[in-house]
Amino acid sequence: MSILEFARGPAFQVALVVFAFGVCWRLAGIFLMYRRFDRSQPRQHALIAGGVRAIVMRSLPPHELEKKIVFQHVSGYAWHLAYFASLLFFAPHIPFFKQFLGFGWPTLSNTVALLSGAVALAILLALLWRRASHAVLRQISTLDDYLSIVLSILPLLTGFMTYARILPLGLRYENMLGLHLLSICALLVWFPFGKLMHLFLAFPARFQAGVLLKRKGVEA
Amino acid sequence: MDALNIGGTVGEQLRAQGVSRRGFMKFCATTASLMALSPALVPRIAEALAGAKRPSVIWLPFQECTGCTESLTRSHAPTLESLIFGAISLDYHETLQAAAGHDAEAARNRAMEANWGEYFLAVDGSIPLGNKGYSTIGGVSNVDLLKRVAQGAKAIVAIGTCASFGGLPKASPNPTGAVAVRDLIKDKPIINVSGCPPLPMAITGVLAQVLTFGQLPELDHLGRPKAFYGQTIHDRCYRRPFYERGQFAESFDDEGAKQGWCLYKLGCKGPVTYNACPTMKWNLGASFPIESGHGCIGCSEPDFWDWQGVYRPLSTTRWGGYQTLGAAAAVGVAAGAVAALAARRKQRPVGEDEA
């Protein structure tokens, strides 16, 4: 079996099963855990509204906080947006999503999608370098942090190399495409076990903060 | 067929067929251009071909559908393809020969003896190993015949995807245990001219190169001549600009299809298929599948029948379906619930009266 057929076939199937299993395991394990019930009198009501509001407003901190984190904040959102723009709107990717969802959507032109991917890649590499050199990040970073960023970069990088026919070591196009798909399998398999889970966890965590703070009468 | 088996040089044969010098030079120039050889070499090709002894070619058909022969020989008027058949001595070909039965086998054996070590073996169809009786010629199994005839061959040309890689018979579950020529013969040079069927010109070019230079053409990683299999369909497809602009046909006969847009979303395997269809086309340059509105199915690649579906785009994968993933998710939730509940035992508040 060629690399491409292995990647498109059994590899992807296994990766998706591991992904589905792992994500559900971790989420159930966290949210079915015992929680203390807060019996205090809340200062403000509409706690659920407060929780929902926090989900959005945590992305927009007040100026005096924002000014300390501008670079990281802006570059973080920039690469996420650019990454997802190329992931979701690059034409060859649409049939991939259509197979699960049953529907597709309009695409960006190849040039725009690639430019977007290039921006994401550049920022990711810059942030990887930053993580390895900034004192605070060096202090708190773990294997998970580096692995997650590398596994996020690889699909982008291999995707580029596939599309632009950058084929080192005599690799052929179909094998590069196979590596691209395998890099996604690797990302899917690692996903439930590392910090990439913030895709699912960010919303309930922010919601919790919003409820807690609203109950105290503080804007989240 | 017997008329062809009269010996003599290629040049003599062609003159006997009424091909003019001018026509012959045109053939050599076309062949040179097809092989991406310099025009300066044309006189050398002409000289070589004119004086070349017509090589003996033995064609063995195994588990095949005869489509390769049909592709190569179908013509209603003298064509470049038929010229090359004039240049070779096709000493055994079951579909084309007049002889049959013991006469045919005797003719084959004579040709083999007379040209031992010098003849070319052309094979189409895969070779079954599951049971030797699955495919036989005159009571001799394919695998035995192949091994015997290959012994005296100078080189083997595996014609079509079946002979090159196993082809349709090898598709899952491969009930006959079909294999390719290269899986059985390890000590002779093999040129794979794959395709289902292959382009007629691929054969022509290969033979011309062999006759001119006495050596095999440059082959790719799968043993196919790079001159014809060096680029993918996608690389030379005339619909490429639509791919780049993101204009795709979403279904057959929709507006995009009628406009001749890219067929990627309808499963075209052009990007991973190496062949010369977009440039050489079929039926004397009439068209090729994509031009006719159907995506490439990858017929010159190994195991293309097992590629998860002709109409499934290249960017789709096997994903198990909702049931499999749903089951995986359900098991995950159960595991997480067990983990959370088991943790409750540990989550007992500590009294404050420790000193």
Place this chain on the structure above:
Amino acid sequence: MSATTAHLDSLRSAAAALGGRVGLSRNTDAERLDKARAVMLGELDGSHAAYLETCLHCGMCAEACHFYLGTNEAKYTPIWKVEPLKKVYQRELGPMRWLRRMLTRDITLAELEAWQPLVYDSCTECGRCDLMCPMGIQISPMIGIMRRALAAADLLPAELAGAVDEQKQQGSVLGAGRDQLLALARDSAAAGVPVPLDLPAADVVLLTSALDVKAFPDSLRATARILNKLKLHWTLLSHSIDLLGSGESLRELHVRRIVEEIVRRGAKTLLLPECGHAYPALRFDSAHMIGEPLPFVVYSIAEFVGQEIQDGRLKVNREPGGGSVTYHDPCKIGRHGGVFEEPRAAIRALGLELKEMESHGRTNYCCGGGGGQFLIARAAQLRQRAFEIKMREVDDTGAAKVLTACNSCRFNYQAGAAEANWHKPIESLVEHVAANLAD
């Protein structure tokens, strides 16, 4: 100013003299580690799990922390301060704990010892990091768990351990006991401001803190003046002076006692003095401790005063001369309590020009000394680095003085100002209101 510094030194040495317990634990190392772990496991719940699982190691929390910003030392990154807690969670409670246990090492007592300065010296539980985290992680409550866990492992810093011991054995804190409080009440009565002590029945109960008694005696008199002006049926409880808490939080024992005393008197309102710690402990955490919602309402005195002014029941005169002030929102009643508007209403009613610091309200920078940090001698320089941030923000407003509603803050400001030779006055909001009551 120098009197305050001397005062602080005497407080610290008093505490240290009674303490010095680090290294003299009765328990074995393994027992101490187990106790710490038991506290962690007993307090960690699903909400902490969601936080600990969501951390991206982005490091933005450091950029909110005054200790990090004052020193640029990476170890002061807030989420790093709860690293042992995260490890225990991952190995004992997390859904993937079986995998974690195979791949990671358990915490050690040495690790907890190394974390002692991180959670006591370099954290006041101010909660500013809670506002910064893009994932919404509430780090400060988890620091609280860490502190209680370390306390169980006999890892309280000496000065804090001393304060706890004094409280348990002598019923006083920092040398301030009931006797000193009674003396204050007598002095106040003699000056024409009666302080009804321990009445058997009342509508409103007032508590006071050891710091007020020891360092800010005018506070009680100002509060009494206001409550008398409002003609409230109020009383001061003289036994509950230990609001500085122990080990980290007010112990359940004390909370139960306070609640009992208030309920016995039929009071529906509890007023807390200009004190930091007590407010969130009694307003929000107490319900969990006693297992049911409180049967009365809890106010910070500044909150109460501002509310009475807003509702028109308390009238104040505009201060003669007016002037500009900036208001320092104490972490415990602001960010952790939701009290922002009421003190500002009082300031406006006093006719003072309010010039806000860049970080005010919920983003206010901590004064640097909360959570008992001001007691820890070895952390003095660290505290000063953090305080410099505060000084800059105050100076940038151009305000003439700083008003606040927490005496811990006031104490820390005075100590920090003395250290830096900074001459900006820091004054109590309640004392200003009391000095300008309209007739």
